[in-house]
Amino acid sequence: MSDPDSHNNIRKKRDMADTYDFQEIEQKWQARWETGTYYQAESSSSKPKYYALIEFPYPSSEGLHVGHPRSYVGMDIVARKRRMEGYNVLFPIGWDAFGLPAENYAIKTGIHPRVITRQNIANFRRQLKMLGLSFDWSREVDTTDPNYYKWTQWIFLRLFKRGLAYKAEIPINWCTSCKVGLANEEVVGGVCERCGAPVVRKAKKQWMLAITKYAERLLEDLREVDYLEKIKTQQTNWIGKSYGAELRFEVPAVNRTLSVFTTRPDTIFGATYMVLSPEHPLIEEAIGKVENPDEIRAYQKLAASKSELERTDLAKDKTGVELKGVPAINPATGETIPIWISDYVLISYGTGAIMAVPAHDTRDYEFARKFNLKIVEVISGGDIEKEAYTELDGVMVNSGFLNGMLAKDAISKAIDWFEREGKGERTVNYKLRDWVFSRQRYWGEPIPLVECEKCGWVPIPEEELPVLLPEVESFIPSSEGESLLATLSDWVDTMCPVCGGKAKKETDTMPQWAGSSWYFHRYADPHNDKAFASRANLDYWMPVDWYNGGMEHTTLHLLYSRFWHKFLFDEGLVSTPEPYIKRTSHGMILGADGEKMSKSRGNVVNPDEIVGRFGADTFRVYEMFMGAFDLAAPWSTEGVVGVSRFLNRAWSVMAKVDGNAVPTQEQTRAIHRTIMRVGERIETMKFNTAVSELMTFTSDLLSYDKVPMEMFRTLCILLSPFAPHVTAEMWERTVGEGRVLLEEPWPSFDPELAKAQTVTMAVQINGKLSETISIDWGMTQDDVLKIVHDLPKVKRAIDGKSVKKVIHVPNKIVNLVVK
RNA sequence: GCCUGGGUGGCGGAACUGGUAGACGCAAGGGACUUAAAAUCCCUCGAUCCUCGUGGUCGUACGGGUUCGAUUCCCGUCUCAGGCACCA
Secondary structure (H helix, E strand, O other), X not given: OOXXXXXXXXXXXXXXXXXXXXXXXXXXXXXXXXXXXXXXXXXXXXXXXXXXXXXXXXXXXXXXXXXXXXXXXXXXXXXXXXXXXXXXXXXXXXXXXXXXXXXXXXXHHOXXXXXXXXXXXXXXXXXXXXXXXXXXXXXXXXXXXXXXXXXXXXXXXXHHHOOOEEEEEEEEEEEOOOOEEEXXXXXXXXXXXOXXXXXXXXXXXXXXXXXXXXXXXXXXXXXXXEEOHHHHHHHHHHHOEEXXXXXXXXXXXXXEEEEEEEOOHXXXXXXXXXXXXXXXXXXXXXXXXXXXXXXXXXXXXXHHOOOHHHHHOOOOOOOOEEOOOOOEEOOXXXXXXXXXXXXXXXXXXXXXXXXXXXXXXXXXXXXXXXXXXXXXXXXXXXXXXXXXXXXXXXXXXXXXXXXXXXXXXXXXXXXXXXXHHOOEXXXXXXXXXXXXXXXXXXXXXXXXXXXXXXXXXXXXXXXXXXXXXXXXXXXXXXXXXXXXXXXXXXXXXXXXXXXXXXXXXXXXXXXXXXXHOOHHHHOOOOOOOOOOOOHHHHHHHOOEOEEEEEHHHOOHHXXXXXXXXXXXXXXXXXXXXXXXXXXXXXXXXXXXOOOEOOHHHOOOOOHHHHXXXXXXXXXXXXXXXXXXXXXXXXXXXXXXXXXXXHHHHHHHHHHHEEOOOOXXXXXXXXXXXXXXXXXXXXXXXXXXXXXXXXXXXXXHHHOOOOEEHHHHHHHHHHHOOOOXXXXXXXXXXXXXXXXXXXXXXXXXXXXXXXXXXXXXXEEEEOOEEEEEEEEEOOOOHHHHHHHHHOOHHHHHHHOOOOEEEEEEEOOOEEEEEEO
């Protein structure tokens, strides 16, 4: 303390000996990589191609979060390994840069979203470069660039021309604060996902994409792809295929039939009432005939004020009103049954109406109990005094021609009957809904259509694309709930491209999902101004070999992008039906408190700070070491210290390298074993154990007086995908000779040599560990038993008893069952 | 309520297709080096009991089961996280 100068000098000397200067080394190598073309994918190559993809980020104003790089570093390791394995690798990056935060900021400050987006991108780019990720920066894409969104509009127009884009008036989620329609997916907890304001339902003409036409193929083709099982399950459940029947019930008062979808037509004799969603069109037809129109109107209004989540919350009490005086007729029993409306039935699933079978459906049971509706048991086996009986292995009762059958057999028989009677038929139903594609926002791709008084909706000619976002001064949206664009009459008023008459531009813009539904195609040919990407480049690079991203995107983004890709396939523009061969996911990085990182919790860790203190290599290795890649893991800056020590230990191996030393047999085994294990663990994304393997190997090397060059080279190569800067420096200083680490081939191993020569075997008596012995690898049971029988503890254990059974698992255990 | 994934030392986490539970790292304690500190290196480190050993018992959320043997498989329960659209 008294003499800071000498203190610092001592410190500096020590640092020279024990630690490396990460700042200097990382700057040096990043500068070298920046000017070189190491990471650029070659457009044509004799090497096999490999396309590694991460989800491109939304460049938020908060900057990079320690969670982002987990996926990037993981795939960077894969990409680097592939390059060393001789592949021509495409590992691109870009920006999913349309989005509400920039627009909300613009509304508040008057600063153009483009300006703030540009700043945010610059910051993200700086942070990503600081981490030494091997992205091909020459292929960067930005969804807000007109040269990019031109093609987003172009793809939309093709969808429109094929009849897959249509306008429909449907109740949508309406954010009372943002004044925009939200997809159901964007409503979280009954409030707007982005602004937190309450969401109500409001009728609005929306552009829709007919993704449901692709439901079957989106489901079927999951068989062909290598996705993690849980991801496939999620896709499958989201698409939600179910087999059942559409049945028609007469409603004499309005002289029409009411269709319902049911998976349980076997219970038809127990259908004692029907329930319509409050938005069901039959209500309008019946409103003049019912005895209680005011009550019904009031209920509809109440339902509209609730979000879908509130409506579907099972814990809440069921509500509803009867359409008094407008009953239906049960086609099987001929009985007159009441029709109710209730918000537990959703207009968006099935036909928006159900036949209620209270005895055998839990929700219907609750509803019937609450409103004292008739409950008729038609399947025996449960106790309908207490609860609904929903099993399929009961026997049919009170069910006419179905009596005596098992419920599961009665399903088909019931449908046969309906088909014969012409009152219904077998159908398949999907949970998947069409995609609401309209947003009443400024900061999105304009939808390139005009509405002509004579011709209706007409596409803007391709050669006029992109339809640019107009320059504006203020970003306040129209209070009518239209986008800001609607207020710009100069922009809106236009000429019909077909008849030349008066027309108006569409003022809705596209959702953020649009740009991200095809960005991976653009990476194949990012600067093309003649096509979204050339066929040759698409054929070369697609499909993506490995796509890693968060679980939160494994339903929507994955499904939407698969849908667009399938559409492009149908248009003959790409040559494979699926865009991604393999899809994996990573776990979230939580705050040190184990909670999700967020500003409000104050537990956000900034990568700049960590990189500044420990360096990028340490940051990268720690992100891989902190826990299983696919599970959530809490951040621990204390834990970073351990990784920092490890890299310094690896650095210090350099001082022991001896070019003349030849690896011993044991050392050769260690080399091969480590190559095998590290390689396997990268391929299976068990990065944390790959790192621990490298730590063990490093400690091994440090235990020798002289480290053979081959061992050192192996360490550098295996560690380089994780810690590219420090290994590059170690390599240059020690191996040198103009050989560049990045261009070294990934080493191969001999599985025979990777085996240990001697192994520790567990000796068990009756399945309990007695002791361990050291034996040669591959020793036979007879030889093992000879050794085991001489062990004093074993002798004592079997004294006076007999060995009933011997279980020998080679190289692992021998178990004596003694009685 | 439904779907998916978890629950292992003080902490983060390992454990191949059922075969020595706790690899690797953090923290902690002890020691070496140092005038001192930092850094570094070495040792100990699941709980508990005793006769302190080359010992006994318990231990992978909980309760059962299968097995020579279960963190791993089966049944049931609790609990945490994420997702959700009452799937009729």
